[in-house]
Amino acid sequence: MIALNPEWKILTIGDGDLSFSAALSGQVAPSQLTATVYDDKSVLANKYGLTHFKRLTEKGINVQASVDVLNPDTWHGIELGQYDAVIFQFPLIPSDFSASEFAKLSQIGSTNTLNRWLLRSFLKHCFSYFLSQTGARLAVITSKDVKPYRQWNIETSLCHELAVNYLGRCEFDISMFDGYLVRNVDRDKFVKDTQGYSYVFSDRAQAHLNLELPDYCTEQNYCAMCRVGPIETQLDWQAHLASKRHRQMMTFEAQWQDWLTKFEE
Numbered sequence: 001m002i003a004l005n006p007e008w009k010i011l012t013i014g015d016g017d018l019s020f021s022a023a024l025s026g027q028v029a030p031s032q033l034t035a036t037v038y039d040d041k042s043v044l045a046n047k048y049g050l051t052h053f054k055r056l057t058e059k060g061i062n063v064q065a066s067v068d069v070l071n072p073d074t075w076h077g078i079e080l081g082q083y084d085a086v087i088f089q090f091p092l093i094p095s096d097f098s099a100s101e102f103a104k105l106s107q108i109g110s111t112n113t114l115n116r117w118l119l120r121s122f123l124k125h126c127f128s129y130f131l132s133q134t135g136a137r138l139a140v141i142t143s144k145d146v147k148p149y150r151q152w153n154i155e156t157s158l159c160h161e162l163a164v165n166y167l168g169r170c171e172f173d174i175s176m177f178d179g180y181l182v183r184n185v186d187r188d189k190f191v192k193d194t195q196g197y198s199y200v201f202s203d204r205a206q207a208h209l210n211l212e213l214p215d216y217c218t219e220q221n222y223c224a225m226c227r228v229g230p231i232e233t234q235l236d237w238q239a240h241l242a243s244k245r246h247r248q249m250m251t252f253e254a255q256w257q258d259w260l261t262k263f264e265e
Contacts, residue, residue, distance in 0.1 A: 123158055
């Protein structure tokens, strides 16, 4: 996770059992923290209990349930245009998503596309509604570095024709957040620790953040989609282009571009 300034105002999106927000309130103690969960309070209680909900509210922290980052009608408890940073930890489309949205997805046929759409919508809403015009203006997506998450092509596919730039990434060290459990969507179990990265986006230059920008994002002899390279010879390029991995990623990219054409024109 990037170094978070305790003077910042921070918004967390879709924080499962609220254990990340609870850890953040103790470790960073930002000047203002708003914590949100997708579930309503009764579902939250049944899935995970209300330990962290109570811990946060007892500290006077604004906690909002039933917040869908895709639906502005659910944002009533969020102070729009007030935040320096908005953080989305390990996002994943829930299985009980509305039938109408799954009907849209069926026209393209990929959960990969729907998860990219969730993340792109998050970025659009951060820079249009959540972030302060005079603040740090950072949007952070933390995701696992394994399939299917890395197949969403977070670094190169989300900002198409948006006035937002991908700045780089840093390793996410869960041990820095005491008590944080990465929850499985729709289940009261936590996810086994694995490598994760926090991907950082902004519409401003942020040189001070000291982020990693891997070679596959900047060098020509890499395949950015597959994170493969350097590829030195034409023969090696041909072999990679014919590989199952690349062909699968090309299918995902084609579906994503089709989605953008149909639903964002």
